[in-house]
Amino acid sequence: MSLKFPIYMDNHATTPMDPRVLEAMLPYFTEHFGNAASRSHRFGWVAEEAVGYAREQIATLIGAEKPEEIIFTSGATESDNLAIKGVAEFYRDKGNHIITTKIEHKAVLDTCKRLEKEGYEVTYLDVGPEGVVSVDDVRAAMTDKTILVSVMLANNEVGTIQPLKEIGALCKERGVIFHTDAVQGIGKTEFNVKEMGVDLASLTAHKIYGPKGIGALYVRRARPRVRLTAQMDGGGHERGNRSGTLNVPGIVGFGKACEILNKEWREESKRVKALRDRLKDKLFAELDECHINGAWDDARRLPNNLNVSFSYVEGEGLMMAIKDVAVSSGSACTSSSLEPSYVLRALGVEEELAHTSIRFGLGRFTTEEEVDYVAKLVVDKVKKLRDLSPLYEMAREGVNLKDIVWAAH
Amino acid sequence: MAYSEKVIEHAENPRNVGTLDKEDPNVGTGLVGAPACGDVMRLQIKVSDAGVIEDAKFKTFGCGSAIASSSLATEWLKGRTLDEASEIRNTDIVKELNLPPVKIHCSVLAEDAIKSAIEDFRKKQSAKRGA
Ligand SMILES: Cc1ncc(COP(=O)(O)O)c(C=O)c1O
Ligand code: FES
Numbered sequence: 008m009s010l011k012f013p014i015y016m017d018n019h020a021t022t023p024m025d026p027r028v029l030e031a032m033l034p035y036f037t038e039h040f041g042n043a044a045s046r047s048h049r050f051g052w053v054a055e056e057a058v059g060y061a062r063e064q065i066a067t068l069i070g071a072e073k074p075e076e077i078i079f080t081s082g083a084t085e086s087d088n089l090a091i092k093g094v095a096e097f098y099r100d101k102g103n104h105i106i107t108t109k110i111e112h113k114a115v116l117d118t119c120k121r122l123e124k125e126g127y128e129v130t131y132l133d134v135g136p137e138g139v140v141s142v143d144d145v146r147a148a149m150t151d152k153t154i155l156v157s158v159m160l161a162n163n164e165v166g167t168i169q170p171l172k173e174i175g176a177l178c179k180e181r182g183v184i185f186h187t188d189a190v191q192g193i194g195k196t197e198f199n200v201k202e203m204g205v206d207l208a209s210l211t212a213h214k215i216y217g218p219k220g221i222g223a224l225y226v227r228r229a230r231p232r233v234r235l236t237a238q239m240d241g242g243g244h245e246r247g248n249r250s251g252t253l254n255v256p257g258i259v260g261f262g263k264a265c266e267i268l269n270k271e272w273r274e275e276s277k278r279v280k281a282l283r284d285r286l287k288d289k290l291f292a293e294l295d296e297c298h299i300n301g302a303w304d305d306a307r308r309l310p311n312n313l314n315v316s317f318s319y320v321e322g323e324g325l326m327m328a329i330k331d332v333a334v335s336s337g338s339a340c341t342s343s344s345l346e347p348s349y350v351l352r353a354l355g356v357e358e359e360l361a362h363t364s365i366r367f368g369l370g371r372f373t374t375e376e377e378v379d380y381v382a383k384l385v386v387d388k389v390k391k392l393r394d395l396s397p398l399y400e401m402a403r404e405g406v407n408l409k410d411i412v413w414a415a416h
Numbered sequence: 417m418a419y420s421e422k423v424i425e426h427a428e429n430p431r432n433v434g435t436l437d438k439e440d441p442n443v444g445t446g447l448v449g450a451p452a453c454g455d456v457m458r459l460q461i462k463v464s465d466a467g468v469i470e471d472a473k474f475k476t477f478g479c480g481s482a483i484a485s486s487s488l489a490t491e492w493l494k495g496r497t498l499d500e501a502s503e504i505r506n507t508d509i510v511k512e513l514n515l516p517p518v519k520i521h522c523s524v525l526a527e528d529a530i531k532s533a534i535e536d537f538r539k540k541q542s543a544k545r546g547a
Contacts, residue, residue: 319477321454327419327427327480338454338479347454362454395433395483397458397475398451413450 014377017333018214018311018370019163019191024260025216025371031263032218035256043253044244054255061262068265069189069208070199071225078245079258082222083190086209087114087157089224089249090186093235094155094207095122098184102152108132108140108169109353110162112188114209119157128152138167138301138354145174155184160192160208164337164350164366165301166312168196175204184233190214194268195276195309200225206233212257216371217264221257224249275371280310282378283369287313289382294389300337300356300364313367316360317385319399320392325365328388332381337364359408419480420514426484431491434473436460441544444537446529454478455522457486459529461493461501463537469493469501474529481519485509485526498534 015023035057043058045051062074071077080086095105107119109131119129130148134140140158156178161168171187178185186207192198194215200208211222226248227233241250268275291297296318302308314337317325322336337348338361347361356364367381393399398408419427438445442463449456455478462471472490476483488509493501506523509515515523 321478321482323479324427324477324483327424330424358452358454362451395430395475396477397447397456398477400435400475408451413452413456414448 010376010380012331014332014381016367016369016373016377016381017335018368018373019166019366020335020368021213021219022216022370023372024218025264025267027267028217028260028263032256032260035259039255041255043255044242054253057255057259058253061258061265064262064266064269065210065223066225068269069193069210069225070201072201073228075246076225076228078224078226078248079253079261080222080224080249081220081254082213083112083188083209083211084114084222085249086211086222086224087112087188088118089235089238090207090209090226091115091118091155091157092122092238093248094184094186094233095127096236097234098154102150102154103127104130104150104152105155105157106130106132106145106148106153107157108134108159110134110138110140110164110167110350111157111159112163112190115157115159115188134167134353136301136355137307138162138165138350139307140169140174142170142173142177146177149177149181149183153181153183155186157186157188160187160189160198161196161309162301162350163191164348165314165354166191166309167301168192168307168309171198171203171205178206179204182231184231191309194265194272195279195311200227206231212261212264215264215268218257218260221254221261223261276310279369279371279373280305282373282375283311283313283367285375286367286369286378286382287315289379290315290385293382293386298360300351300360301354311369313369315365315367316356316363317365317389318360318363319396319402320363320389322362322364324392325363325385325388328392329381329384332384334368335366337366338362422513423481423484423515426487426513427480430474430483430487432471432473432487432494433475435475436462436471436473441540442537444533444535444540446532446534446536448528448532449478449525451477455482455525457482457525457529459486459489459526459533461533461537463498467497469496469498478525479519479522481513481515482522482525484513485515485523486529488512489526489530493530498537501530502534504530 041050041054043054062077066074188209206227208225213219298316300314322338337351351361436443459474472493474486476486506527509523
């Protein structure tokens with residue numbers, strides 16, 4: 008098979024839609040365009056039925072008891088906001104303390120920051136070099152004012168998987184509500200809201216080969232029944248939890264994407280992991296001084312993630328050198344803020360190394376040919392850029408870069 | 417962000433990559449930036465007895481714009497007198513390479529590297545005269 012350029016290896020950012028998903032959606036743009044809230048005619052009924060079916064497909068994938076536990080939103084950012092603000096507001100009389108981690112997505116962290124301004128207290132737990140939060144730390148952070156724990160299923164930069172089952176059990180024991188941003192983990196690692204004691208889970212379709220702009224919040228309705236204060240006022244859709252006309256084609260696509268995963272995810276994860284390992288092995292065989300960021304064992308890392316620092320080669324410089332390949336970097340130079348990745352910082356990765364990190368995110372449509380091409384290209388370019396790197400030369404000469412007084416700017 | 421063609425051209429075919437003997441009294445070395453900031457430039461000039469820059473070399477750890485800025489700087493330096501060299505401004509580099517605002521600091525670093533190399537050379541020369 009011939010390669011098509013550019014090659015996409017940034018599946019943590021978003022994924023291409025699966026053609027099967029697109030096919031399922033198409034009739035809902037033109038033929039079945041009804042408003043799912045229209046109760047008085049066939050157009051509305053057809054749309055409502057499609058939405059109900061999607062709710063079941065999604066509920067099945069995550070092990071929810073009832074389809075009604077799925078509330079549709081515009082994506083995981085909204086779901087995170089609704090879960091955290093909704094719980095914080097509703098349970099204000101019970102307490103004002105929230106526990107989360109330093110490696111959550113900004114949709115969680117910035118929501119928590121806003122709540123802090125409103126008088127809530129938030130504990131941001133460290134994760135250590137493995138990028139995995141410790142259950143003991145969660146336990147130690149709990150007070151009688153704790154109302155919510157929010158810990159992601161898997162991290163979007165380093166792909167590390169968090170011990171949700173243990174945290175879920177702890178939360179049950181303490182009567183604390185447990186939210187997880189499950190965006191990166193579903194369909195790649197085990198996830199079941201029942202088995203893991205998850206009360207709220209944020210999901211989004213565009214990371215699982217579905218469309219952009221549609222997501223969901225799982226809200227447990229029994230043992231315990233979790234209540235939320237709605238953040239969007241309007242027509243009272245989604246049982247009053249989220250007003251707004253439902254995005255029916257998006258929802259149909261989301262449902263289809265979940266149905267596909269439900270059938271295929273185990274196989275797919277195996278295949279993707281083999282490709283990811285192939286990429287890693289090839290890079291590490293040819294290049295010295297490469298460092299994996301975060302835990303590497305299968306139990307604690309997504310099968311599709313490779314986050315590696317190529318010492319002495321700045322990440323954006325490398326991305327430019329491999330510009331036919333779409334990846335991302337924790338380097339500051341890629342961000343407008345000129346700050347390196349806060350996730351890598353939370354892992355204790357030194358700034359020097361954070362600047363040299365590259366995140367490869369493989370996916371359903373990644374091929375072996377692509378992996379081989381990318382491995383060879385990256386090896387060539389890292390070597391070339393190291394020849395261009397004063398730091399590599401100095402390190403080779405035995406200069407300890409830490410002994411130099413650099414003029415930080 | 418999309419890169420300008422000139423940045424890509426320099427980054428793909430950097431001019432004057434290399435190392436001059438930093439112990440040579442006719443060589444001035446500038447090492448600026450910091451690994452923790454994600455950019456380090458080393459720029460070296462070799463100055464003739466007539467005070468003209470006959471050779472310039474660089475190595476850079478940094479983004480494509482930083483590599484391009486230092487590559488361009490070495491091109492501009494060759495054949496200039498020290499006084500002419502010290503007139504190179506980061507804004508000239510920004511203009512030539514079409515750098516966007518977030519990449520201006522890469523050009524500033526290149527200007528700093530030039531100044532620092534000239535200063536190093538002058539220091540060496542006055543030390544030599546003093547000796
Ligand atoms: C962990 C995580 N949470 C939330 C989001 C945001 O999701 P959405 O784009 O659907 O708002 C992302 C994607 O960027 C993510 O990786
Ligand atoms: S070296 Fe960091 S932006 Fe250019």
